[in-house]
Structure formats: structure tokens, C-alpha cells
Amino acid sequence: GESVGLHLPTLSVQEGDNSIINCAYSNSASDYFIWYKQESGKGPQFIIDIRSNMDKRQGQRVTVLLNKTVKHLSLQIAATQPGDSAVYFCAETLSSGTYKYIFGTGTRLKVLA
Amino acid sequence: DARVTQTPRHKVTEMGQEVTMRCQPILGHNTVFWYRQTMMQGLELLAYFRNRAPLDDSGMPKDRFSAEMPDATLATLKIQPSEPRDSAVYFCASGSRLAGGLLSYEQYFGPGTRLTVT
Numbered sequence: 474g475e476s477v478g479l480h481l482p483t484l485s486v487q488e489g490d491n492s493i494i495n496c497a498y499s500n501s502a503s504d505y506f507i508w509y510k511q512e513s514g515k516g517p518q519f520i521i522d523i524r525s526n527m528d529k530r531q532g533q534r535v536t537v538l539l540n541k542t543v544k545h546l547s548l549q550i551a552a553t554q555p556g557d558s559a560v561y562f563c564a565e566t567l568s569s570g571t572y573k574y575i576f577g578t579g580t581r582l583k584v585l586a
Numbered sequence: 587d588a589r590v591t592q593t594p595r596h597k598v599t600e601m602g603q604e605v606t607m608r609c610q611p612i613l614g615h616n617t618v619f620w621y622r623q624t625m626m627q628g629l630e631l632l633a634y635f636r637n638r639a640p641l642d643d644s645g646m647p648k649d650r651f652s653a654e655m656p657d658a659t660l661a662t663l664k665i666q667p668s669e670p671r672d673s674a675v676y677f678c679a680s681g682s683r684l685a686g687g688l689l690s691y692e693q694y695f696g697p698g699t700r701l702t703v704t
Binding site: 514566578 | 590628629630631634642677679691692693694695696698
């Protein structure tokens, strides 16, 4: 599959541990955020989203936290599994606008057995 | 299981040749996006369409790239002439502003076309 970046920050986590992936977004006016997961050879896949009127949202094994003060997002994965190994991207957009996303550079998550 | 499909999955061509990439969005989705992904630049939006009309192609080199939606089931991205710097993975994504009566911003990505220009 394609390589999404030789110089991506990499997070190595032991299987079963929790993972925290961070993202700094660029536009203080952005009010909608998404986390995507990209496995090797595949397109990005939606994980979870959050609107700016929230600071936390939970899904199945995943939690997204939003800190608008410092323009920071984090994705928490509970009980990390080998299948979670992938590159994770955050994306921001203006909900009132054009539906265009600005994607972050990505973080590679490696799950160690 | 509705999916975005893209063809070809891989394309190797020589500099100067025309390249056409195709995308079939998910049936019923009214918004289609073209992205390019490279190691250096990450994921970049090239163009997007809503209801088949181009809304924004500011991310696309106009002199060589063109994007169209001949009908609701087909989006194309053409490069003519291709150059080595165009080598990348090109993704198509589709979405629907209204999904189940609610505004939705989720984009569904296809598997990508890996383009290599030599």
C-alpha cells in the first residue's frame, strides 16, 4: 500500500494499553472536526466527529476531546488492538461554509504485541 | 455495503501522457471530492462538486488538471500532460449534505488511484 509519510510522528503502544493521539488545528473559526483512520493501501475511514459546542464525545472504544482555547484535538483509543495500527488524521472545517476539510499531517500508530 | 469505487487502482505512465482517473460516488451522495496524497504534502483537496457542479477547484493546477462530473454516477480527474511531480495517490470521496434529514459532513473515501509518472 501507499506510504503516507516517512516522517510522520509515530506513537508506539502496547496492545491492551490506551492510546492518545494529538492534533493541533489551524483555524480558530473551524467548528466541526473529524478523526480519520487510514490503513495501508486504503482510503481514510471516518472514526468520530465533534462539533465545537462540545468538548468531549465518545464512541465505541474511542473518545475525542476538543480544547478550543488552544486549538487542540485528541483521540483516545481504549484497549488498543493490533487492528488499530494505522495513520490517524484530524480534519477541520467550517460547518456553515463550504464543506471543505483541512487535514492534519497524521500520526502513525503502531500497536506492539 | 455502499462504497466509493475508483479506477484504475494503479497507473504507471510516462511524462507527457494523459491520465484519466475515474470515481463512482456512493449512490445518492451529492458531493464529490478529489484529493491528492503525497509524503511531502499529505492530503490535499484538489476540487469538489456539489450536485455535479464544480464548487471549488482552487487546489488544482489549472493548466494540466481538469475535473468533471459527466453524470451523477461518474466523476473524472484528468491530467494532461502528466509530469513526474504528479506521482501520488489520488482519492475520491463522496458525501451528502443531508443524510437522513440531518446535515452530515462525513466524507466516504474510495481506495485511491496510485499514479506513478516516470
